[in-house]
Amino acid sequence: xxxxxxxxxxxxxxxxxxxxxxxxxxxxxxxxxxxxxxxxxxxxxxxxxxxxxxxxxxxxxxxxxxxxxxxxxxxxxxxxxxxxxxxxxxxxxxxxxxxxxxxxxxxxxxxxxxxxxxxxxxxxxxxxxxxxxxxxxxxxxxxxxxxxxxxxxxxxxxxxxxxxxxxxxxxxxxxxxxxxxxxxxxxxxxxxxxxxxxxxxxxxxxxxxxxxxxxxxxxxxxxxxxxxxxxxxxxxxxxxxxxxxxxxxxxxxxxxxxxxxxxxxxxxxxxxxxxxxxxxxxxxxxxxxxxxxxxxxxxxxxxxxxxxxxxxxxxxxxxxxxxxxxxxxxxxxxxxx
Amino acid sequence: xxxxxxxxxxxxxxxxxxxxxxxxxxxxxxxxxxxxxxxxxxxxxxxxxxxxxxxxxxxxxxxxxxxxxxxxxxxxxxxxxxxxxxxxxxxxxxxxxxxxxxxxxxxxxxxxxxxxxxxxxxxxxxxxxxxxxxxxxxxxxxxxxxxxxxxxxxxxxxxxxxxxxxxx
Numbered sequence: 320x321x322x323x324x325x326x327x328x329x330x331x332x333x334x335x336x337x338x339x340x341x342x343x344x345x346x347x348x349x350x351x352x353x354x355x356x357x358x359x360x361x362x363x364x365x366x367x368x369x370x371x372x373x374x375x376x377x378x379x380x381x382x383x384x385x386x387x388x389x390x391x392x393x394x395x396x397x398x399x400x401x402x403x404x405x406x407x408x409x410x411x412x413x414x415x416x417x418x419x420x421x422x423x424x425x426x427x428x429x430x431x432x433x434x435x436x437x438x439x440x441x442x443x444x445x446x447x448x449x450x451x452x453x454x455x456x457x458x459x460x461x462x463x464x465x466x467x468x469x470x471x472x473x474x475x476x477x478x479x480x481x482x483x484x485x486x487x488x489x490x491x492x493x494x495x496x497x498x499x500x501x502x503x504x505x506x507x508x509x510x511x512x513x514x515x516x517x518x519x520x521x522x523x524x525x526x527x528x529x530x531x532x533x534x535x536x537x538x539x540x541x542x543x544x545x546x547x548x549x550x551x552x553x554x555x556x557x558x559x560x561x562x563x564x565x566x567x568x569x570x571x572x573x574x575x576x577x578x579x580x581x582x583x584x585x586x587x588x589x590x591x592x593x594x595x596x597x598x599x600x601x602x603x604x605x606x607x608x609x610x611x612x613x614x615x616x617x618x619x620x621x622x623x624x625x626x627x628x629x630x631x632x633x634x635x636x637x638x639x640x641x642x643x644x645x646x647x648x649x650x651x652x653x654x655x656x
Numbered sequence: 657x658x659x660x661x662x663x664x665x666x667x668x669x670x671x672x673x674x675x676x677x678x679x680x681x682x683x684x685x686x687x688x689x690x691x692x693x694x695x696x697x698x699x700x701x702x703x704x705x706x707x708x709x710x711x712x713x714x715x716x717x718x719x720x721x722x723x724x725x726x727x728x729x730x731x732x733x734x735x736x737x738x739x740x741x742x743x744x745x746x747x748x749x750x751x752x753x754x755x756x757x758x759x760x761x762x763x764x765x766x767x768x769x770x771x772x773x774x775x776x777x778x779x780x781x782x783x784x785x786x787x788x789x790x791x792x793x794x795x796x797x798x799x800x801x802x803x804x805x806x807x808x809x810x811x812x813x814x815x816x817x818x819x820x821x822x823x824x
Contacts, residue, residue, distance in 0.1 A: 437720050453758040455765055456721040475721040483765070491761040 338531055339560065342551040342601065345615035348654045352379070352641065353396035355648025363398050365390065365648030370420045371641060373633040374427035374444065379641065379650065382421045382431065384414045389421070389429065391446065394639075396650065402446030403431065410448025412440060417628060417645060419460040419514050419584050424467050425634075428487075432461045432471065439469060439489065452489030459528070460514040460584075464521040464538065468492065472515050472525070476508040481525065482515065482540070495540030499527055499565065504572025518587040519634065524609065526585045526595050529578035530565070533585075533595070535609035544609040551616070554598055555579040588632030588640060594656060596630035596642070602656065625649065686799040689713075689791060691779035695751060701776070704793070707744030709822040710800075711793040712815065715777045717750045718787030719762075725788050729766070731808045732790075735815055736768055740823045748775045792818055 355365040366385025373379055377394035383401075389412060391399040403412035413435045420432040427444035434457035441449040458471040467487035473479060481496030500507035512528040521538040531550050535543040555563065559579045567576070580597060587593040591607035600623075604613040619625035629643040630653070639652045692715070693701040704713060714732055719725045729747070736745055749759060751774050763769040783789050785803060792801035792815060801818055803811065 435720075436718070452761070453719070453754055455719060455762055456726075473721070475726075477721060485761075489755075489757055489761070491764050494765075 338547050339550045339552050339555060341553065342549060342614050342616055345617055347602075347617040347656065349617075349620055349642065349651040350654070351396075351620070351649065352394075352652050353392060353648075353650040362401065367417075367645055368643055368648055369414075369417045369628070369645060371629045371631050371643045371650070372421045372423045372429070373631050373638070373641065374423045375425060375634055376427060376444075377633065377635075377638060378423075378427060378444065380421055380423060380429055381643070381650070382412070384417070384645075387412055387414045389431065389442070389446070391444075392650075400446050402442060402448075403440065407448065409451060410440060410442065415457075418458070419629065420458070422461045422463045422469075424463045424487075425465055428467075430461055430463055430469060432458045434458065434474070439471075439485070441487070450489065452485070454483075458483075459512050462515045462517045462523065464517045464523075465519075466521065470515050470517065470523060472513045474508070474512055476503050476505065478503055481511070481513060482523065482536070484540075493540065496525065496534070496536065496542070499530055499532070500568045500572060502569055502572040506568055506574050506576055507572035510568050510578070514582060514585045516585045516587055516593075518591055518593075518607065519589060522607075524585055524587060524593055524605075526582045528582050529580050531580060533593075533603075533605055533609050533611070546605065546609045546611050548595070548603045548605075548611045549614055550580060551597070551601055551614075553616075554601075583628045584630050586630055586632045586640070589634050589636035589638060592632075592656075594630050594632065594640065596627060599626045599628065602630070604656065619644075620651065621647075685780060685783045685789075685791065685802055688779040688783065689793070689799065690797065692748065692775060692777050694746075694748060694773050694775040695756070704746065704748075704797075705744060706793060706795055706797055708742035708795055709740070710743040710795075710818060711746065711797075712739075712743065712790070712819075713746045713748060713793065714788060714790045715748050715750070715780055715784065716788050717753060717777065717781065717784050719749065719754070724786040727808050728788050728790065728811075731812050732771075733767055734812055735819070736771070738816055738819050740819065743819060743822060745771045746773055747771050748773050748777055750777045751775060752778065790815075 365383050368381050369384035370382035379392040381390045383390050388401050389403045415434040422430045429442040431440045437454045437457040438451050440451045456473040456475040459474045460472045462470045469485045471483045480494035483494045484492045498511045500510050515525050523536040525534045531548045533546045583596045593605040595603040601616050605611050625644045626646040627642045628645045632640040642651045759774045790803040
């Protein structure tokens with residue numbers, strides 16, 4: 320009896336503390352591409368930018384949430400245009416929280432998720448509004464593959480699949496993927512929030528906002544792999560460790576637990592290497608298989624005053640990776656990732 | 657400092673906004689409901705089809721899970737389980753904001769597909785409360801219950817009673 324109890328306790332402990340360890344700090348060279356505070360004109364200043372996407376031409380698209388618009392920059396950070404402003408009628412984007420809400424396709428059409436209405440707005444690369452369609456739920460992340468299929472992660476307490484797919488014309492196509500917590504509830508809803516990206520072969524990578532897991536799906540939605548990364552010990556308190564388990568979340572899907580981990584964004588570059596940005600100053604690198612290869616903290620140019628919420632890679636093989644700081648409206652080019 | 661900032665990010669990240677609007681004091685809702693038109697797949701527009709007993713209709717000018725409109729949908733789903741034969745349930749989405757394809761998507765994604773419809777609800781727009789309005793009609797089309805400022809629990813309780821009474 321005692322043996323069984325001990326084994327049970329050890330197993331439970333293993334579930335709770337699995338994958339927590341210290342993560343090293345690594346020097347990453349960050350070169351400024353766009354510094355909002357140094358812009359003279361009011362229209363050039365970003366206000367709480369929430370999302371960023373990079374096109375094949377190198378064009379950088381920023382969801383400037385505080386100003387309810389999309390800003391297009393060239394790869395050196397020079398302002399090119401703005402669109403989706405509040406006076407744009409049906410093509411107006413709304414501010415709606417720090418969602419990962421912008422994606423571009425191969426032809427650099429721009430897809431914006433409006434979580435308030437909620438709907439998807441589609442623009443051409445020069446900012447001309449094309450069309451929009453409604454969603455029955457807000458989406459926390461958006462990705463587009465080579466077939467221009469639009470992948471969305473629903474933010475809903477309703478028990479449903481993880482990923483919804485729509486055509487470029489807005490027709491619902493399919494849904495797939497198991498949620499992390501299947502029970503309905505507010506905590507379950509938060510734990511199921513995820514971010515999504517496509518690689519050059521239309522595989523889909525999904526990371527959960529608050530659980531250290533990366534999933535890889537085939538283009539038709541078949542689960543190919545699941546890989547865990549380490550929870551940085553520095554980020555999780557003793558009290559959080561006690562309840563940080565899927566078992567706890569499933570048992571108390573409406574509890575007020577505050578997860579230690581925030582996976583802000585996921586991106587795969589043109590060479591097939593993927594990156595997650597965690598808690599503003601941590602990066603997880605993964606291979607095209609989804610296997611985690613490296614994990615580290617990095618020091619930002621202005622240390623903790625930089626609050627990075629997005630990391631995005633260009634789809635071109637030798638193009639740069641960018642980090643977006645929502646607090647200051649700064650964009651940096653990251654090398655050696 | 658950073659921990660506070662990250663806490664703020666946790667709270668604000670992926671936040672969901674909702675459309676809000678004030679309640680309408682108008683009492684002309686019954687007259688205006690008769691002017692609502694439902695779009696049929698044939699392209700025809702028809703009046704709200706009435707059930708033999710009750711017709712429970714919710715108009716949506718906005719819709720999002722987690723907002724008052726999404727919560728209303730959940731209430732309608734619960735009521736649908738109680739619905740006896742002869743009582744019709746209809747969820748009408750404004751054609752001004754929801755395209756035919758949007759409705760087809762909703763039917764494929766959401767439950768109660770047979771009860772979802774698109775229509776011209778401009779006549780009752782002044783009566784909408786937070787982008788929605790729920791009314792219960794009798795077999796002659798008279799309004800016997802209309803949403804005011806109730807909680808979803810109150811809405812469910814009151815309409816459940818009406819359904820039970822009509823079932824007797």
